[in-house]
Amino acid sequence: MSQPLLQIINATKIYGNASSFLSANTQTVALQDFNLTIDEHPATITTIAGESGSGKTTLANAVLGFVNLSSGQILYKGRDIATLQRSKMLEYRREVQAIFQDPYEVYNPFYRVRHIFDMVIRRFKLARNKAEEREVIQQALKIVGLRDEEVLEKYPHQLSGGQRQRMMIARAYLLKPGLIVADEPVSMVDASLRAMILDIMMRLRDEHNISFLYITHDLSTAYQIGNDIHILYQGSIAERGETTQVIENPKHPYVQLLIDSIPVPDPDIKWGEDVEAAGDEKMRSQANSGCRFYPRCPHGMDRCLEKQPPIYQLNGSDHEAACYLYDEMPVAEKRN
Amino acid sequence: MTVTQNRAVESETSAAREKVLEVKNLRIHYETPRGDVIAVNGINFHVYKGETLGLVGESGCGKSTATAGILRLVQPPGRIVDGEVLLNGVDLLKLNESELRQKRWRDASLIPQGAxxxxxxxxxxxxxxxxxxxxxxxxxxxxxxxxxxxxxxxxxxxxxxxxxxxxxxxxxxxxxxxxxxxxxxxxPSMIIADEPTSALDVVVQRVVAQTLLDVKKKLGVSMILIGHDMGLQAQLVDRIAVMYAGNIVEIAPVRSLFEEPMHPYTQLLIASIPSIKERKPLKITEGLTHDLRNPPPGCIFQFRCPQVMEHCRKITPPLRELKPEHYVACHLYE
Incomplete structure (x- = not known):
């Protein structure tokens, strides 16, 4: 048993203040008791999916060290990242890289794009001289299918969206990370170029042993490349398991609704019955009072209101759903 | 089911149907210090009464500019260089400002991107x-x-x-x-909706899309639906026009287009839709378009086309009707 690469234990993040006698309760639970383990070998692509406001970006920010958890732990190679010393933190920042949604905003428009490489090479002392520098950049660009003379001396606006995103992946690769947190990396890239980015992610996983935490709202791309998937609803896990299993055979009513709503690219297969959009007052249910999906759930039962359902283990070892519909199944153990 | 049946009937009889909007040779350029960018390169299309036309293509292909042109909303440095936009027979491009204001919103309304x-x-x-x-x-x-x-x-x-x-x-x-x-x-007799569901979650997207379908059914209004999500287009539109680098390369009834996409670019667009039914190897294409200021002679898709021929580099293929209502601009079918 090798030690896991990343372990998230009971991660909870609450924004806002608890009620006091002067102010109302302004707390929003962005993430609640979230658990996740990514093994070091083999590398995997783990998807975190959910609609806006589901807590997926909070999770990404927590892993990247941008926000501190309210409770719970994030362990990287067995060490809690909240208590890392400065030098270890630097190492962590090198080993865990990020790719963001908008590949334009991360560039400084005044510098040529090679600046992003020069910066990390200097910061992390990746090369001893010019020749070596050229070597490492070339190698990284080759991985993403770009040639240095084509892109390095250009300004960000002269590159296409796909090229810019591939440059960001090359930059991340340069640091030989163990994990890349990819927050919606393809949602702003054209459909025809999306495949290329996804393919690069798969190659980095398979050929270079780099794991991904793939944050997305798009289940279809997750289905194409992902290993495990965790689907969040308002900060809590709704369903998790092996991606093909979850998407081909969704168990949680929310996940069923989600998958049913993906438009099928065939004019002969139409959406089923009309769905009701939840009104605003229904969307945010009170924290800690039963299942969050209850107001929108077609199967709502009285007990759903009393207490949040535990995560049940469904048939198939690693397919789990947090829904009372499966209460005859065993409750899943906390994975840590 | 009735919807699809109606649709089949509709497309059969479309030859006799009334055209609410006719766009003829619309040409829009953006001025830059190094020459004009040809955003819309003399496109022709029409929208029948009560029909939804999908307008698809990647970002920067000119689909939003084309529809802005229809309502004369192109802002400098863009300008409409040439063409006619006939809305119920009246050329919008020839109206004066106050006449145009009367037409906008009342006869043709826009739901802008990120509305x-x-x-x-x-x-x-x-x-x-x-x-x-x-x-x-x-x-x-x-x-x-x-x-x-x-x-x-x-x-x-x-x-x-x-x-x-x-x-x-x-x-x-x-x-x-x-x-x-x-x-x-x-x-209005015409609604132009520019990516009305982008930036929404799938469930909400579905609700908004259903609203559009509902409105269309109740009011019998014609619609142009701009988008890049082919799945959504399949659900919502009657005909699709595919744009590439300022040109329409294929127009067809939605069924015909998905059953037999003919232009290599359309084939690419459809092949790149990630499926949730089966895992398949990803289809990858290099995606650099030519400089829009200086389009090459011949077909505009030649640099990315997997089936490019010698011929394509010299002669621009015209948009030709290969099947009823199915128009394609490609030398492969000559």
Whole structure:
């Protein structure tokens, strides 16, 4: 048993203040008791999916060290990242890289794009001289299918969206990370170029042993490349398991609704019955009072209101759903 | 099911159908210090009465510019260089400013991209919708305006309490539906919706899309639906026009286009839709378009086309009808 690469234990993040006698309760639970383990070998692509406001970006920010958890732990190679010393933190920042949604905003428009490489090479002392520098950049660009003379001396606006995103992946690769947190990396890239980015992610996983935490709202791309998937609803896990299993055979009513709503690219297969959009007052249910999906759930039962359902283990070892519909199944153990 | 049956009947009889909008040789350029960027390169298409036409293509292909051209909303440095836009037989490009203002909104309305962010944050929903109505119908009584607004809200599936709310009190999907209500407020014969569901979650996207279908069914309005999500297009439109680098490369009834996409670019677009039914190897294409200031001679898709021939580098393929209502601009089918 090798030690896991990343372990998230009971991660909870609450924004806002608890009620006091002067102010109302302004707390929003962005993430609640979230658990996740990514093994070091083999590398995997783990998807975190959910609609806006589901807590997926909070999770990404927590892993990247941008926000501190309210409770719970994030362990990287067995060490809690909240208590890392400065030098270890630097190492962590090198080993865990990020790719963001908008590949334009991360560039400084005044510098040529090679600046992003020069910066990390200097910061992390990746090369001893010019020749070596050229070597490492070339190698990284080759991985993403770009040639240095084509892109390095250009300004960000002269590159296409796909090229810019591939440059960001090359930059991340340069640091030989163990994990890349990819927050919606393809949602702003054209459909025809999306495949290329996804393919690069798969190659980095398979050929270079780099794991991904793939944050997305798009289940279809997750289905194409992902290993495990965790689907969040308002900060809590709704369903998790092996991606093909979850998407081909969704168990949680929310996940069923989600998958049913993906438009099928065939004019002969139409959406089923009309769905009701939840009104605003229904969307945010009170924290800690039963299942969050209850107001929108077609199967709502009285007990759903009393207490949040535990995560049940469904048939198939690693397919789990947090829904009372499966209460005859065993409750899943906390994975840590 | 009835919807699809109707659709089949519709496309068969379309030759005799009335055209609400006809765009002829529309050409829009953006001026830059190093020459004009040809954003829309003399495109031709029409929209039948009660029909939804999908306009698809990657970002920067000119689809938004083309529709902005229809309503003469192209901003400098862009300008409409040439063409005709016939809305119910009247050429919008020849009208003077006040005549045009009468046409806009009343005859053809626009639901702009990211419409939900275009709502005025300090105006209540009733004021925003009412504004458009009273501008065009100055004689309408207060009570009548109110009734009209409530009717519109019902039409887009919003509860009447939305009438008195501010935009920030609504969710994204609700705001988007308020914008649809504004778009149909004056019973236009033509609605142009620019990516009406982008930036929404799949479930909300589905609700908004259903609203659009509903509105179309109830009002019989014609629609142009701009988008890049081929799945959504398959669900919503009757015909699709595929744009690439300022040109329409294929127009066909939606069924025909998905069954047998003919232009290599359309084939690529359809092949690149990620499926949730089967895992398949990803289809990868290098995606660099030519410099739009200086299009190459011959076919505009030649640099990315997997089936490019010698011929394609010299002669521009015209848009030709290869099957009923199925037009393609490609040398492969000669």
């Amino acid at each position: 939900m962010n275009s709502l005025n944050p300090v105006m209540k929903v009733k004021e925003q919708i009412g504004d458009g109505i009273t501008t065009h119908e100055p004689g309408m009584s207060r009570q009548a305006v109110k009734e009209r607004i409530l009717e519109l809200l019902t039409l887009v599936g919003l509860p009447s309490r939305v009438y008195d709310l501010y935009p920030h009190e609504l969710s994204g999907g609700m705001k988007q539906r308020v914008c649809i209500a504004m778009g149909i407020a004056l019973n």
